[in-house]
Amino acid sequence: MSEAKDHSQEIAPAIEGWYTLDREQPHLVGARCDDCGTYYFPKTVSFCRNPDCDSEQFAETLLSRTGTIWSYTDASYAPPAPFPAQDPFEPFAIAAVELAKEKMIVMGQVATGIGPSQLHIGDPVELILEPHERTEGDLRWVWKWRPCATEAAS
Amino acid sequence: MSQEIAIIGAGMHPWGKWGRNFVEYGVHAARAALADAGISWREVGFVSGGATIRNGYPGQVAGATFAQALGWQGAEVNTSYAACASGSQALAAARSKILSGACEVALVVGADTTPKGFLAPASGYRPDDPDWVRFYLGITNPTYFALYARRRMDLYGDTEDDFGLVKVKNSQHGLTNPYARYRKAFSLDDVRASAMVADPLRLLNVCATSDGGAALIVCSLDYAKRLGKADAVKVAAVSTVTPTFASAVVEMPDIATDSAAADGIEAIRYRETIPRKAYEEAGIGPEDVSVAEVYDLSSALELDWYEDLGLCARGDAASLIREGATTLGGRLPVNPSGGLACFGEAVPAQAIAQVCELTWQLRGQAGDRQVAGAQVGITANQGLFGHGSSVIVKR
Numbered sequence: 001m002s003e004a005k006d007h008s009q010e011i012a013p014a015i016e017g018w019y020t021l022d023r024e025q026p027h028l029v030g031a032r033c034d035d036c037g038t039y040y041f042p043k044t045v046s047f048c049r050n051p052d053c054d055s056e057q058f059a060e061t062l063l064s065r066t067g068t069i070w071s072y073t074d075a076s077y078a079p080p081a082p083f084p085a086q087d088p089f090e091p092f093a094i095a096a097v098e099l100a101k102e103k104m105i106v107m108g109q110v111a112t113g114i115g116p117s118q119l120h121i122g123d124p125v126e127l128i129l130e131p132h133e134r135t136e137g138d139l140r141w142v143w144k145w146r147p148c149a150t151e152a153a154s
Numbered sequence: 155m156s157q158e159i160a161i162i163g164a165g166m167h168p169w170g171k172w173g174r175n176f177v178e179y180g181v182h183a184a185r186a187a188l189a190d191a192g193i194s195w196r197e198v199g200f201v202s203g204g205a206t207i208r209n210g211y212p213g214q215v216a217g218a219t220f221a222q223a224l225g226w227q228g229a230e231v232n233t234s235y236a237a238c239a240s241g242s243q244a245l246a247a248a249r250s251k252i253l254s255g256a257c258e259v260a261l262v263v264g265a266d267t268t269p270k271g272f273l274a275p276a277s278g279y280r281p282d283d284p285d286w287v288r289f290y291l292g293i294t295n296p297t298y299f300a301l302y303a304r305r306r307m308d309l310y311g312d313t314e315d316d317f318g319l320v321k322v323k324n325s326q327h328g329l330t331n332p333y334a335r336y337r338k339a340f341s342l343d344d345v346r347a348s349a350m351v352a353d354p355l356r357l358l359n360v361c362a363t364s365d366g367g368a369a370l371i372v373c374s375l376d377y378a379k380r381l382g383k384a385d386a387v388k389v390a391a392v393s394t395v396t397p398t399f400a401s402a403v404v405e406m407p408d409i410a411t412d413s414a415a416a417d418g419i420e421a422i423r424y425r426e427t428i429p430r431k432a433y434e435e436a437g438i439g440p441e442d443v444s445v446a447e448v449y450d451l452s453s454a455l456e457l458d459w460y461e462d463l464g465l466c467a468r469g470d471a472a473s474l475i476r477e478g479a480t481t482l483g484g485r486l487p488v489n490p491s492g493g494l495a496c497f498g499e500a501v502p503a504q505a506i507a508q509v510c511e512l513t514w515q516l517r518g519q520a521g522d523r524q525v526a527g528a529q530v531g532i533t534a535n536q537g538l539f540g541h542g543s544s545v546i547v548k549r
Contacts, residue, residue, distance in 0.1 A: 014290070015281045038400075039413035044282065050416050051399050070404075071308075073300035076350045079292040081277070094293060096301050096404050103414040103421065105404050107293060116353040121308040142291070 014132040014140040018042055020062065021141070026129045027062035028106065028143060034059060039102040063106070065127040066148065067097040070105050072119040084133035091115070095145045097125055111146035124148040157435070159252050160378035160386040161547065163191025163371030164510040169335040169364040169497045173267060176209050179367030179503070180216070180265030181223045187261070187369040192381070195224055198371070199257035201231045202248040204240035204264025204502030213266075216502065217244075220263050230257070238449065238537025239394055240264060241368070241505030242545055246392045248372050258377045264502035265367030285407040296360050296452070298406050300352035303454035307354060310469040312457065314354050318345035319475045320453035321358050321495055327482055328492015330522045333507070335364050336496045359453045364498030368506035370513070387516045389509075390530075391435035391546040397424035406538055425536055426462040432544040433464075438530060440464035443486065445515050445525040447508040449535035450493045459534050460488065463544075482523060490515060490523045505543055508533040512547045 011021050020027045031043035035055035038048060041063060048055040072095040078085035093110035110119065111128055125145040132142035165186025167179040180203075188195055201224075203216030212219040217231035230251075234243035241264045248260035280286040288294075306312040322342055328334040340358060348358040378386045400412035402421035414421040433439055440463060448459035457471035465486060466474055474480050480488040491497070491511040497504070512531035514520045529549050536542035 015287070018281075033416070036416035036419075038416045038419070041410045042287075049399060049412065050419060052418060053416065071301040071305045073297055073304055073355075074353045075292050075294070075297070076352060079289060079294050082275070082279075082286060082290045083292045084290075092292065094297055094301075101415070103400075105411040107288075107291075107404055107409040109291060116304075121305065 011129070012138040012140045014142040019129070019143045021129070023129055025065065026127050026143060027065045028127065030061050030063045030102070031058040032061045033057070039063065039104055041104070041106055064099045064101050067099045067106070067125060069119060069121050069123045069125055070096045070098045071121060072096070072110065072116055074116050093119060095119065095125065097145050109142070109144045111144050114147065119147070157253060158375060158388040158390055159249050159372050160375055160383065160388055161370055161372055161509070161513050162378055162381065162383050162386050163187035163189075163193070164513040165190055165369045166333045166507060166510055167265070167367035168333045169366035169500060171268070171270070171335070172365055174365070176206055176213060176265040176267040176365070176367070177219055177223050179267070179365060180220050180263050180369070183265065183367035183369035183503070184220060184224060184261055184263045187371045191371040193259065193371065196227050198229050198259050198261045200248060200251050200260040201229050202244040202260055202262045203231070203233045204244045204506065205233050205235035206264070206266045206502045207235065208269070209267060216264070220261075236394065236537070236543070237539055237541040238499070238501060238535045239505055239541040239543035240502040242392060242533075242535070242543030243394050245370065245372070245389070245506070245509065245545065246394055249389060249392055252372065252374050259371065259373040261369060261371055262506060263367070263369040264506050266500040266502050267365045268363040268500065284409065288407050288409050291409065293409065294352070295406060296352040296355055298404065299360060299452035299455055300355045301404060302458060303355055303452060306454055306457060306472070310472065312454070312472045314346070315342060316457065316472040316475055317355070317359050317453040318342045320450065320456045321345050323475065323481050324450065324453070324489050324493045324495035327490050327523055328496025331492050331496065334492045334496040335498050355452055355454065361451050361494035362498035364500045366497065366500035366503045366507065368503040368510050370506060370509060385549070387513045387547050387549060389545065390438070390548045391432040391544070393428055393432035393435065393544045395427055395431050395542070396540045398422045398427060424542065425458065428536065428542040429463050429532065429534055429544040432532065432546050436546040436548070438546070442530050443532050444528045445490060445512065445531045446486070446488045447491060447493070447511050447531070447533045448488060450489060450495055451499070453495065456488065456493070463532060463534055482525065487525045490520065490525055501537070505533065505535055505545070508535070509545055509547065516547060516549050
């Protein structure tokens with residue numbers, strides 16, 4: 001059953017430990033303060049930044065993988081290094097997404113092929129993984145936001 | 155006891171892009187401010203410098219660097235780093251020194267030389283550095299300005315032309331300003347025809363980085379009186395407040411806001427808290443303001459500032475630019491200097507340059523760009539690392 005390997009195929013992350021590598025249902029990996037419940041992304045945190053909380057204990061937690069668009073834009077020109085720009089450069093959209101439970105906004109690129117004219121503030125989006133760059137033969141994947149597939153049929 | 159100090163001298167080196175040593179620009183500005191004040195360099199008891207982290211060791215000890223360049227004469231020195239607010243932080247240090255009675259006259263000075271092209275982070279694979287992460291993901295400075303601009307469009311109905319009108323206005327204002335780098339009148343068509351950088355912002359909607367230098371001579375009210383300058387422009391407030399947890403807006407260089415999930419925590423917009431403290435300190439309100447210099451890193455951001463300064467209700471800023479209220483001759487001119495649209499940003503000098511402009515405005519010395527009868531001016535800016543400032547000056 002060598003085919004079974006496809007399902008659990010390991011993929012390499014562009015940034016280690018920041019998101020699960022589940023290609024179907026990926027999550028950003030955050031942290032949550034044990035005392036006050038403040039969420040953090042990225043998860044690296046030593047001291048709670050809530051001014052009323054002096055906790056130093058955090059639990060790793062998966063952040064909501066759906067949210068709503070707070071705002072959006074695009075990169076019309078290739079950003080400078082360390083962005084791994086392809087040649088020729090294809091503009092890509094960027095979204096800032098509000099997570100309801102975490103009460104925070106997390107930015108990310110928008111899925112390939114979706115431009116700003118297809119986005120609106122308040123639209124529901126979900127987290128996906130897409131290739132970001134190829135280094136030493138490994139394709140490295142990153143999180144992106146994709147409008148929820150309400151029109152999947154079309 | 156009065157919490158006010160007097161501004162008796164203002165001086166600038168023109169903004170541009172020459173790549174010369176920043177000290178040259180700062181000394182030029184300092185000497186111009188001393189000449190404007192009509193005092194000798196030896197009178198200055200405190201040199202308060204805005205740091206420039208891009209100019210190595212001399213930039214990080216800017217106060218001492220300028221004091222030595224002007225000729226050591228025993229003054230005490232201080233260097234402030236607060237990103238875009240460095241100049242205001244340097245002014246705040248000088249004010250504290252003067253109000254405590256530790257010195258009578260201070261020089262506040264900032265200057266910068268900027269590299270060509272994009273500001274990019276140090277190289278290597280460094281995911282622990284948020285600035286590295288956002289560039290790795292393709293998130294540049296204009297990305298953030300564009301996110302704010304898009305919210306204005308989707309929530310308040312602003313249009314790309316509204317942002318264009320800000321650029322058109324500022325380019326008109328700065329046309330004859332001898333210190334401005336860009337002195338060219340742009341039309342709405344010019345803005346529309348410029349390349350999209352970060353949708354909906356075009357090249358002519360975002361500001362450049364520049365070389366430049368600005369300086370102020372500030373002193374106690376007693377000293378000003380003895381000089382025969384009792385009617386000098388006064389600094390009535392300096393706000394350099396940091397944000398209050400939790401941030402409601404994504405801010406450079408972070409890719410996420412704080413979480414407001416904890417009990418008793420709400421999401422707070424930092425930008426509007428900066429002038430609030432300045433108004434409280436000066437004991438005045440937005441209705442008293444006659445002229446403002448705000449940080450138009452993008453032309454859409456200038457509209458955000460109208461609301462953050464309380465010049466209009468949230469969401470109403472575009473009507474001010476459409477009516478011409480913030481154009482010279484309107485009821486509340488904003489950026490009569492031409493703003494960053496005409497200057498480009500010289501980080502440690504910019505907040506000081508804003509105060510220089512307001513000083514000339516309140517003295518009635520602003521020439522073609524004079525705001526008639528200006529009595530109260532306010533500045534506003536916000537930069538990286540939780541730094542921002544607002545200064546109020548009055549007659």
